[in-house]
Amino acid sequence: AQRVTQPEKLLSVFKGAPVELKCNYSYSGSPELFWYVQYSRQRLQLLLRHISRESIKGFTADLNKGETSFHLKKPFAQEEDSAMYYCALQGGSEKLVFGKGTKLTVNP
Amino acid sequence: ETGVTQSPTHLIKTRGQQVTLRCSSQSGHNTVSWYQQALGQGPQFIFQYYREEENGRGNFPPRFSGLQFPNYSSELNVNALELDDSALYLCASSLGRGQNTGELFFGEGSRLTVL
Numbered sequence: 001a002q003r004v005t006q007p008e009k010l011l012s013v014f015k016g017a018p019v020e021l022k023c024n025y026s027y028s029g030s031p032e033l034f035w036y037v038q039y040s041r042q043r044l045q046l047l048l049r050h051i052s053r054e055s056i057k058g059f060t061a062d063l064n065k066g067e068t069s070f071h072l073k074k075p076f077a078q079e080e081d082s083a084m085y086y087c088a089l090q091g092g093s094e095k096l097v098f099g100k101g102t103k104l105t106v107n108p
Numbered sequence: 109e110t111g112v113t114q115s116p117t118h119l120i121k122t123r124g125q126q127v128t129l130r131c132s133s134q135s136g137h138n139t140v141s142w143y144q145q146a147l148g149q150g151p152q153f154i155f156q157y158y159r160e161e162e163n164g165r166g167n168f169p170p171r172f173s174g175l176q177f178p179n180y181s182s183e184l185n186v187n188a189l190e191l192d193d194s195a196l197y198l199c200a201s202s203l204g205r206g207q208n209t210g211e212l213f214f215g216e217g218s219r220l221t222v223l
Contacts, residue, residue: 004150006150009148034211036212043112043214043215043216043217044151044198044200044212044214045213045214046211046212049211086150086151088150093164094139094141094156094158094163094164095141095153095156095164095166096141096151096153096212097153098143098150098151098152099150100148100149100150101149101150
């Protein structure tokens with residue numbers, strides 16, 4: 001079974017503070033992991049994927065197969081990072097399995 | 109480049125009725141996926157269409173059916189509506205098999221309320 005767990009429903013930090021959004025997954029094979037983001041009044045969009053190993057808007061995420069985690073990190077949060085973040089897994093088929101999401105609020 | 113468009117944006121139905129939701133995929137995309145997003149939940153995969161054929165289905169009953177047309181637009185049909193079908197229905201298009209898989213381009217969704 002494929003499962004994605006985002007343990008925090010809500011996360012609140014101050015501007016300039018580091019932020020980490022947690023994501024754990026369950027999959028017996030070799031998964032592809034993604035982070036999707038939904039800003040206020042915008043549609044859901046891809047933020048980053050683990051295979052590209054790039055930093056987008058200052059965010060990075062490392063796939064840790066031993067811990068089955070794919071946490072999203074940013075060293076200095078900005079107010080414009082406030083959004084809903086979804087971790088997603090693709091394993092062996094075309095579908096994406098999404099977590100329930102974490103609402104990040106960055107306070108001034 | 110035209111993005112993914114969905115219609116209608118909102119609709120209200122009563123239990124037992126049928127509903128059809130429509131989606132136009134992004135230009136150049138031949139694959140359409142449908143997701144159901146209940147309040148406070150992440151999107152749940154309903155099914156995917158690739159070049160007019162179903163290419164995977166999630167854990168949804170047969171009363172959820174779909175169609176993809178030659179221009180790659182798509183419909184989601186739900187028969188015998190139940191209260192639990194109330195949700196945001198998201199359509200997403202992508203380049204398809206073996207090409208940039210995993211990157212979905214989402215529409216704004218159709219919010220269905222079943223009374």
